[in-house]
Amino acid sequence: MRAILVVNPKATTTSQRSRDVLVRALRSEVDLTVAYTRRRGHAVALARTAVAEGFELVVTLGGDGTVNEVVNGLMTAESPTLDPAQPPADRLPALAVVPGGSTNVFARALGLPREWPEGTSVILEALRLGRTRTVGLGLADDRYFTFCAGFGLDAAVIDRVERARRKGRVSTPSLYLRATLSQYFLGSDRSHPAIALERPGELTEDELATVIIQNTAPWTYLGERPVNPNPEASFDLGLDVLALRRLRVPSTTRTVTQILSRRPDPRGRQVLRLHDVAEFTLVSERPQAFQLDGDYLGPREKVRFTSVTAALRVIC
Structure with a gap:
């Protein structure tokens, strides 16, 4: 499985060392590419690129703002290989959220632990077992929200x-x-x-x-x-x-x-x-x-x- 890890380097609860640990752990399960956000809105562009390049999984490391940007990038992505007649959940890459912000409401609402090491363990287990959940979103004018x-x-x-x-x-x-x-x-x-x-x-x-x-x-x-x-x-x-x-x-x-x-x-x-x-x-x-x-x-x-x-x- 090809996956991209979208990292907010300003995430409040992680360090470079912890990010390196996370990357090694994910690479034990997937073919991983790592991308760092450089500005506000950059995660939107990275998620759209992930769809265009055929990635099967997008992983976020950051807070709820990073998750929101990635979700908006996925939901607004265009690719000639996607079938628009399919529901978004069937045609878009899956999303995995590693909690790295101060509150992490979306991750915790999914039942993930608050801390990133425990959250990573749950995600790795889910990847091994093929465990997924389909969720709905809200749309406010032209922008999606998760919670x-x-x-x-x-x-x-x-x-x-x-x-x-x-x-x-x-x-x-x-x-x-x-x-x-x-x-x-x-x-x-x-x-x-x-x-x-x-x-x-x-x-x-x-x-x-x-x-x-x-x-x-x-x-x-x-x-x-x-x-x-x-x-x-x-x-x-x-x-x-x-x-x-x-x-x-x-x-x-x-x-x-x-x-x-x-x-x-x-x-x-x-x-x-x-x-x-x-x-x-x-x-x-x-x-x-x-x-x-x-x-x-x-x-x-x-x-x-x-x-x-x-x-x-x-x-x-």
Whole structure:
């Protein structure tokens, strides 16, 4: 099997020595080529090249941002040898994800261990046994996502965290907590919800303050603890949505407490939840922060979301 390992050299939990160990381990099972990303978006191009050159497996070493880029490269690749009538999972290379970032939500949602040595062992065993899983993806306008998207408050928090990291701060749960509190109390217009959710054949849900979209559960992790606004979300189904109609302190505190409980089931007059949705559009009266897979993409006024079933084969 021909495979390419796409490495983010800035991955936070690996070193050159650990990468060398990983390469030797993978070469015991596959014919391996190694490629390092050099800039943002480079992994997209590497994945497209892997499809064009007939690789059967793409392995990522990095965080969720690297995985997202590789997935987008695979899903948008063009090759004269591919049959467009086949489902993407049947015609594209399989994907294996070695956790190398700070959170690794996609890998952990697949059931892989958090640390890269243990994750590598699971992947090697799966390769030997031919074990794969087919997963669905989300599509936001023209960009795919693997586990989550956000429109509003959570995306604005990610923007704050990314700006702090560019100044040298380390990504920790406490950094996210401080960013969330600052954005909630100082950076949000909590009195005038501006988002509407439109679905084909359904009444519009308007005056929403913030929206979380999940392609699987959990939505994210706080250290070892999964955070599950929509605990029934699944790679095998459509998209799940949780929206808050207002960001008032009492109702928001209650919803957050429900989400962080051992059996999350957020409910209330200010909560809108939708399960297994095939498509919908978010429209806002003013620009809203927007993120995919924990990567801030800037402000948007409109985003169309679609569920893409049976999109990729994953080694896990």
